[in-house]
Amino acid sequence: MKNNDPVKYVVIVFLSIGILFSVLALFFYKKQSDFVETAIKTTGKVVNLQVSRKGSKAPIVEYFDKNQQQHFYYHNVYSRPSSYSVGDEVELYYSPINFEDAQLSQDYFLILIFGFLGIIFIIVSVICIKVFWWPSK
Numbered sequence: 001m002k003n004n005d006p007v008k009y010v011v012i013v014f015l016s017i018g019i020l021f022s023v024l025a026l027f028f029y030k031k032q033s034d035f036v037e038t039a040i041k042t043t044g045k046v047v048n049l050q051v052s053r054k055g056s057k058a059p060i061v062e063y064f065d066k067n068q069q070q071h072f073y074y075h076n077v078y079s080r081p082s083s084y085s086v087g088d089e090v091e092l093y094y095s096p097i098n099f100e101d102a103q104l105s106q107d108y109f110l111i112l113i114f115g116f117l118g119i120i121f122i123i124v125s126v127i128c129i130k131v132f133w134w135p136s137k
Contacts, residue, residue: 011128018121025115032111035103039093040066044073046088057082061090065099073102077109 044063051057056078063071073092084090091105 007128007132011125011132014121014128015125018118018125021114021118021121025111025118028110028114032103032107035095036093038096040096041091041093041105044090044092046084046086046090048086049082049084050074050078052078056080059084059090061092061104063092063094063102065094069099071099071102075104077107
């Protein structure tokens, strides 16, 4: 491959994006696991579903803190069909310092998206490097 070959730059960009997405997946995983380590686990109940303009739905979860005060968690991941129904019981974690700071126990959406895309970009980059830089003789 020549030094000024545009494929070289595309491969470098793909590899950079793959590494960036993988690092973001690790960052979100670390952030979530740190939160879960210090948070209080409780059970909440889906009391309503927020509906987006496109018809996707996200749950609104009612939960009670350790002082039995009512709080609501508005999930930010919408899906169609909805992953939840009104009345479903869900596990969630809330901060012992700020009871309004909560997240669902299985909220791995960003981790999975960035991890999957990172792996795909890295694999494509490695294949291109193998094909274009070190072709078999």
